Amino acid sequence: MFRYLLLACVLLALNSLSAQTPPSEPSHADILRGSYGPYRANNDLLSYALDIRVDPVEKTISGKNTIRFRMLKDDGRIQIDLYENLNVDKVLFAGGNLKYRRDAGAVFIDFPQTLKSGKTYSIDFYYSGKPTYGERGGMLFRTDPAGRPWIASSCENPGSSIWWPSKDQWRDEVENMTISVAVPNGLMDISNGRLLGSKDLGDGYTRWDWAVSYPINNYGISINVGRYDHWSEKLGDLDLNFYALPEDIEKAKKQFEQARGMLAAYQHYFGEYPFKRDGYKLIQTPYVGMEHQSAVAYGNRFTNGFVGKDFTGVGISTKFDYIIIHESGHEWFGNSVTAADISDAWIHEGITTYLECLYVEYTFGHDDYLKYVNSYRKMVENKEPVVATRGIAKQLNLDMYTKGALFMHTLRSIVSDDAKWWKLLHGFYQHFKYQNIMTEDVAAWFSRRVGTDLTPVFNQYLRHTAIPKLELRFDESKKEVSYRWRVDEPTFVMPVKVGTPGNWQVVRPTTEWQTLKTSIPPADFTAATDLYFIDIDKR
Numbered sequence: 001m002f003r004y005l006l007l008a009c010v011l012l013a014l015n016s017l018s019a020q021t022p023p024s025e026p027s028h029a030d031i032l033r034g035s036y037g038p039y040r041a042n043n044d045l046l047s048y049a050l051d052i053r054v055d056p057v058e059k060t061i062s063g064k065n066t067i068r069f070r071m072l073k074d075d076g077r078i079q080i081d082l083y084e085n086l087n088v089d090k091v092l093f094a095g096g097n098l099k100y101r102r103d104a105g106a107v108f109i110d111f112p113q114t115l116k117s118g119k120t121y122s123i124d125f126y127y128s129g130k131p132t133y134g135e136r137g138g139m140l141f142r143t144d145p146a147g148r149p150w151i152a153s154s155c156e157n158p159g160s161s162i163w164w165p166s167k168d169q170w171r172d173e174v175e176n177m178t179i180s181v182a183v184p185n186g187l188m189d190i191s192n193g194r195l196l197g198s199k200d201l202g203d204g205y206t207r208w209d210w211a212v213s214y215p216i217n218n219y220g221i222s223i224n225v226g227r228y229d230h231w232s233e234k235l236g237d238l239d240l241n242f243y244a245l246p247e248d249i250e251k252a253k254k255q256f257e258q259a260r261g262m263l264a265a266y267q268h269y270f271g272e273y274p275f276k277r278d279g280y281k282l283i284q285t286p287y288v289g290m291e292h293q294s295a296v297a298y299g300n301r302f303t304n305g306f307v308g309k310d311f312t313g314v315g316i317s318t319k320f321d322y323i324i325i326h327e328s329g330h331e332w333f334g335n336s337v338t339a340a341d342i343s344d345a346w347i348h349e350g351i352t353t354y355l356e357c358l359y360v361e362y363t364f365g366h367d368d369y370l371k372y373v374n375s376y377r378k379m380v381e382n383k384e385p386v387v388a389t390r391g392i393a394k395q396l397n398l399d400m401y402t403k404g405a406l407f408m409h410t411l412r413s414i415v416s417d418d419a420k421w422w423k424l425l426h427g428f429y430q431h432f433k434y435q436n437i438m439t440e441d442v443a444a445w446f447s448r449r450v451g452t453d454l455t456p457v458f459n460q461y462l463r464h465t466a467i468p469k470l471e472l473r474f475d476e477s478k479k480e481v482s483y484r485w486r487v488d489e490p491t492f493v494m495p496v497k498v499g500t501p502g503n504w505q506v507v508r509p510t511t512e513w514q515t516l517k518t519s520i521p522p523a524d525f526t527a528a529t530d531l532y533f534i535d536i537d538k539r
């Protein structure tokens, strides 16, 4: 149930049961989309100009993406991605048609001459068709309760190429982009970035033009087409823009007030909202939520918790709107700091789940923080490592969220000095903002700043299934307790508070036995499991 709820809220998979099926071998398409192959690695994205028309009646999209890139080596071929069910109409380069070969979701494009390293090129990729919407996302063609078209994209798991031609991977981002979406008159499109304006095309359609002035990951790009009402506010000098269906505008005005507290909390911990030039937007959508950059998708029914439910079951979730707090947290981790491979998506989901906990601490206090972060323990499965196999377009697993957050919480307890921890967190974000990074980068950064090699700790929590187990063996006659970690990482060392609640002492167990004198009876001797995500084996 918790998995169902949590996955649903972030992945909009309201009827998904696929997370419960055993992991299958990656398909050829998963490898083509997930790996950073030679025809991706030979170029660096500079910009996209996506220019499409959306037909709500036929449920089709048609148009083009102008892709600008710089070659990193001499080569005559690049890989762009587009789901097989969508048509490639033509690919133009310098006025001529390019040859291409389709292989599953990949489109290998050949140039008539060698493209030169260091030079910039641009292609116009024309496409059309009916994008799909599966359990984990895609392009959703719906009508709103008043019967008007309501269309929205969401593609963290299936990838951007489910609805538009793109270099559908996480490592390489464009520096900026424009998004132009033509929709029937009376509807509007809301996408990422700033609204440049709209233009009546004279054929019953109006084109809405948006400009993104920051790097943006592919799955963060979205369209939201509907009959929207809009209002704007300011938080300091940050522009806030809110969009809701006309019938829901009063409810939205009340619920969306939480955006201000959310922004205040995250700016407190990490620094300025990352996409200030583009502003912050919250947009009502027909699905539950998604972290689209500067254009957060909201469908949480204007209630607190997750669709009104206390989904972590300790009375904290219902104090705030999960979708506003979680999805917007991704502006810092997911959109600004981005993982370079979907295998390391805990950098998005685990750290953002930890951001929820920080929001709780900032807003409701430390006791609620502890209650809330530990409420995620019962959702951890420990069935597969948090960090998945590199180079495979694989679906996210729940432990990336829950165990990822509990790992960050444990790291705070390892540091065991909150003033230092807040500085570390702020510094970590500031160091990596607007970059695409891997788990190794996170481990190396914290190790350097904390002054001890934390790699075995990162590895144990993120690259093995089991969490550390603290083994305690008592010798009552000698008033002694022996302790060590039972872990997979042979060089694992982690301090932990042991003793009795309110009277802890810090020990530094390794994988070798050490002994401590204690007058605490074995029945009372324990460890601070609310501060560290660990198991205890006491005998």
Ligand SMILES: [Zn+2]
Binding pocket: 010, 291, 326, 327, 330, 348, 349, 352
């Ligand atoms: Zn998320």
